[in-house]
Amino acid sequence: MGEHTTFGDLIRQERVRADLGLREAARRLGISASYLSRLEAGEFRPPSGALLLRISHLYGSDIKKLMDLASDRAAEVMAADTTVAPAVQAFYRLAHDQPPEIQELMLSRALEVLDMPEHQKKQILNQVRAMLSRSRGWDLPRSAAGDDGLLAIDIAPRFLCRETIRSLANVVLHSVCGVDIPVPIPLETVIHRWDRNITLVVHDEIEGGRLRDGSPAVLGLSRWSRDGRRRELVVHEELFEAKDTATRRRANFTIAHELFHCVEHLPLVQARHPDAALARSPAFVSLAPELAGTQWFRRARQPKKLSTREDWREWQANTFAAELLMPADVVKEAFKELFGLPQLVAEGVGLGEFADAAARASTGLGETKSLVDRFDVNPQAMAIRLMALDLVKACEKGEPG
Numbered sequence: 001m002g003e004h005t006t007f008g009d010l011i012r013q014e015r016v017r018a019d020l021g022l023r024e025a026a027r028r029l030g031i032s033a034s035y036l037s038r039l040e041a042g043e044f045r046p047p048s049g050a051l052l053l054r055i056s057h058l059y060g061s062d063i064k065k066l067m068d069l070a071s072d073r074a075a076e077v078m079a080a081d082t083t084v085a086p087a088v089q090a091f092y093r094l095a096h097d098q099p100p101e102i103q104e105l106m107l108s109r110a111l112e113v114l115d116m117p118e119h120q121k122k123q124i125l126n127q128v129r130a131m132l133s134r135s136r137g138w139d140l141p142r143s144a145a146g147d148d149g150l151l152a153i154d155i156a157p158r159f160l161c162r163e164t165i166r167s168l169a170n171v172v173l174h175s176v177c178g179v180d181i182p183v184p185i186p187l188e189t190v191i192h193r194w195d196r197n198i199t200l201v202v203h204d205e206i207e208g209g210r211l212r213d214g215s216p217a218v219l220g221l222s223r224w225s226r227d228g229r230r231r232e233l234v235v236h237e238e239l240f241e242a243k244d245t246a247t248r249r250r251a252n253f254t255i256a257h258e259l260f261h262c263v264e265h266l267p268l269v270q271a272r273h274p275d276a277a278l279a280r281s282p283a284f285v286s287l288a289p290e291l292a293g294t295q296w297f298r299r300a301r302q303p304k305k306l307s308t309r310e311d312w313r314e315w316q317a318n319t320f321a322a323e324l325l326m327p328a329d330v331v332k333e334a335f336k337e338l339f340g341l342p343q344l345v346a347e348g349v350g351l352g353e354f355a356d357a358a359a360r361a362s363t364g365l366g367e368t369k370s371l372v373d374r375f376d377v378n379p380q381a382m383a384i385r386l387m388a389l390d391l392v393k394a395c396e397k398g399e400p401g
Contacts, residue, residue: 007069012040012199014059021188022200023240029054034237037202041225041232046070157265157312162319168264169323183334184376185325187255191233198262199230200255204237220254222261231262249378256321264320265313326375326385334375335391338368347395355383355392 015025026033029051038044046052052070056063104125111121160168173181176193191198206218219236235258239251336342338361346354359382362370372382386392 006042007046007066008040008042010066010069011055011059011061013196014055014061015040016192016196018059019189020058021186022202023188025058028058032237033241034202034204037200041199041201157268157316160264160316165316165319166323166328169320170327172263172324173327181327181330183330183374184252185256185327187252187259187325190324191255191259195231195263197230198259199225199232201232201234202237202240203234206234206236219250220258222258222266224266231266233258233262246378249372249376249381252325252376253321253378253381256324257317259324260317260320261313264316322381322385322388325377326382328389331371331375331385331389332391334371335386338362338371343390344392345395346392351387351392351394352383354394355386356380358386358392359383 015022018025020028022033022037026036029036031051035044039047046069049067052066053063055061056066108125111125114121172190172194173185176190177186188200191200206216206221211217216236216238219239221234223232223234224230225232233255235251235255239247239254242248242251332342339358344354344358356379359371359379362368362373371386372379375382377385
């Protein structure tokens with residue numbers, strides 16, 4: 001496995017070696033997937049001996065190596081595992097748009113009213129100052145002035161037609177799974193076997209805040225790790241750990257979508273600035289308003305005419321997610337097995353409604369699952385897939401059903 005520079009690196013590589021996904025490993029360890037992923041990302045200090053022992057037993061790891069790396073890491077106060085967490089979170093919400101000097105002044109004034117020794121106040125101030133410095137990326141290599149990371153306006157995505165993206169998805173699936181592709185697609189296995197430099201991270205908050213209804217504004221993003229060595233595929237905790245079927249399936253599509261950003265789009269940024277970490281640049285940054293209407297690419301007789309590079313990136317990622325989760329040949333085979341026909345024709349009903357019904361249909365006897373259950377995707381995604389593959393079509397006027 002090579003040298004491990006951090007405790008997080010070691011336990012992630014040991015989990016991958018044991019061929020365990022985040023959800024399964026966290027379940028067996030009795031902790032949340034979010035906590036485990038942030039341990040691996042180095043955001044939390046190493047855990048107690050009891051959890052270290054459980055990790056050692058589950059992964060078949062050397063407990064001495066785990067304990068050595070855990071003890072080597074300098075102790076630091078983390079907002080998520082101390083009693084100061086609520087205060088730090090509130091401080092962030094109030095002060096995150098303020099300049100650094102105002103942030104520090106606000107904190108120092110708040111500490112003045114606390115009944116504690118001066119040296120302890122100073123220690124807390126220094127600790128939070130260090131945390132704020134890391135969050136602003138002061139310890140990272142600097143990128144070029146004006147660079148907005150993944151969506152920098154001078155970094156054009158490759159032109160990829162649907163057939164090319166389908167081929168890319170098939171290469172990934174066959175490289176990881178071989179000839180017989182299992183469904184539903186084991187996404188976590190696909191990620192860590194395809195590219196071990198991509199780390200799946202589950203986080204309780206992602207840049208972008210929350211919508212008026214309280215739901216997260218951003219459910220997933222792709223970015224560089226702080227040290228610039230890995231690409232991080234970040235999924236919101238509320239999506240990744242959801243118990244209801246619809247949300248879990250939405251998480252699957254989000255993960256597959258962000259995987260394409262990690263595989264195809266982030267390397268374009270690295271090629272432009274090979275010496276810059278460009279860490280924490282999210283995949284959802286919008287282009288400047290004056291550029292939003294600028295048409296940068298149009299292909300003759302190409303029906304899809306998206307106007308910005310951001311549009312094209314999102315279309316590519318969505319197309320890849322569909323191809324990865326619902327491989328064309330496998331869907332066609334399952335469709336014929338379920339209905340006994342290679343194609344169904346909608347007669348007297350809208351095509352979208354008909355496709356939705358086909359996506360949800362089963363034998364009713366529990367012997368053959370519906371397509372949405374077999375592929376573990378939401379009905380809307382499968383309905384769109386059935387129409388895209390021409391497995392369902394509308395009955396033309398005068399054409400027999």
